[in-house]
Amino acid sequence: MQVRQGIPEGEIARGCYLALGNFDGVHRGHQQLIGNIVQKARTEGKLAVVITFSPHPVQVLGDNPPGLLTTRAMKEKLIAALGVDFLFILPFTRELAQLPPETFVQDILWPHFQPRLVAVGFNFTFGHRGAGTPALLHRLGEELGFKVEVMAPVTYKGLTVSSTAIRNALDRGDILLARKLLGYWPVLAGTVVGGDRRGRELGFPTANLAVPPEIKLPGWGVYACLARFQGQVHRAVVNIGRRPTFGPALPATIEAHLLDFEGNLYGQELELELRAYLRPERKFASIRELVAQLQEDCARARELPLNPETGRRNHTQGHGVKYTAENPEIYHGQIGAGKNEGIDYCPRQETPAGLSPGTN
Template identity: 40%
Template sequence: MQIKSSLDNLLTPTAIALGNFDGIHRGHLEVIKPVLDWEDPSVYKTVVTFDPHPQEYFTGQQRQLLTPQQEKAKILEKLGIQQLVLLPFDRELVKLSPPEFVDRILHDRLQSKLVSVGEDFRFGNQRAGAATDLVDLTAAIGIATRIAPLEIDGDSRISSSRIRAALLAADLKLTQELLGRYYSIFGTVINGQEIGRSIGFPTANLQYPAEKFLPRQGVYCVRVDTPTQQQLPGVMNIGKRPTVNGVNTTVEIHLLDWEGILYGQQLTIYLHQFLRSEQKFPDLAALTSQIQADCDAARIFFQI
């Protein structure tokens, strides 16, 4: 999949899904579906999102994301998207009126044949344009527009904010229902203090994007994809490691019944079950005993 960080050298013409798509949840998938279903092989199946996130641009504060750029790209590529365009959300873009956005961005630069958006999509200066306005403006210049209705789960719409709340509550069942998949953390294994190795439970210390939204701190049953192996069972701890006077939040994974070197490798961690909150133990012996209990609980959960 091609990733473009500007409007130069795009693969055109395009069928595009347009939005922020943080999380790529079930609601987002409904927006992307018309693009994936587009049958003209000469048209590139494209997702157009904004960089930085509009809320980050207006507030000046870094936004914690369910799917940072690299993770979003991996998910979209698996879906069958051919091109991800990170539309620079800057002063020039913000000033465009709805008609200017359609003419200059969608028509001239992206050469769109199809545009798909969610029912609540807004665009143009002061968010003046609604999804229905997009239908009228694009129809006038021969671009088809599809509006995906809001996706409902239970009594409420599926949204990134609901997913964040579920993750902070460690409600992984609800998280999975809203996403349509397990929540994941993607990162690279770096050197740690090797305390786990010294007590018989070697861990992979994961360097994850600074903007990645982390769930409630604690211990989880996880499955892990390495570059060469898939769905390895393990136990993950997210927290500050109070027993050893840790300060910074870390993500550490112990793979069950596995040996090898993971330094420098990229891992994808899938969260399956929350086991317990992080706690401080009186000494390493008590910590070791609890880690053994966590591993035993994970084996029961995964039936291994």
């Protein structure tokens, strides 16, 4: 996949099949929408193109924007995995936000892309104050010569798959639900920075992860995860919070203890693939009590399978994480796996007149 900043030059993207949206998290609804575009483009021998925006509009227009589910690099990786040919990232500015929706289509979308088909989500809006709707896009498409396809809601056990629903699940520490909605395990990615070395003094050295400030963090607590760096994978325990045992109102940190690892990670890029919520963060009465709890946390994290060859576990050891048919693993790099695990791709509301719902 080629990634381009801004609108294309020349005719490189003209006649494409195009998915338009913010695609925060590239969750299962986004995967279905983009996947449909890729399939149609392949059938017709055309390019599959995605247009998205950076920064996210809520970061420019919102007073208290919600955290983003992926870094830009991870979003690009997830979209590329769906088979897209070109990803165009349009700079989102207040000037762009002021454009009437008709101007956006007539001056940007049509002259530079001339798509055969534009696919959007059921709740997609664009243009000044979100005045552009799928119905308006359809009308403009009829005037200019492109078709519009609206992706119906994707649901999981009656819950509409959305970035908001995923953020709510993360707030509660519901990692399994977040995975079901995303189609992959939630990931925190960033750079390892220096810390106060308290973990090393206790016998549990930690990697302190600095993530971009706009990224959504899960609810504070202790999680089992898989840590990935330079092709290596290690089970890990990560604490997200203020470490109340060591004092009141300390700065919030993300500290990961990698099991069976010795080395210096400072300055390296690290991914923490969250697999299970273990317990809330709490203040311990003594260091001895804290160490005993950390030992138990590590024992539970050891039950995580490192790769597909380890198979699924349908038992627990002590308070270990349980792996069953209700808690399947989706491994790094695989998205959209397990589509039949309660995921419903059927339309849940009427499509505006003249629009075609996304095919399944």
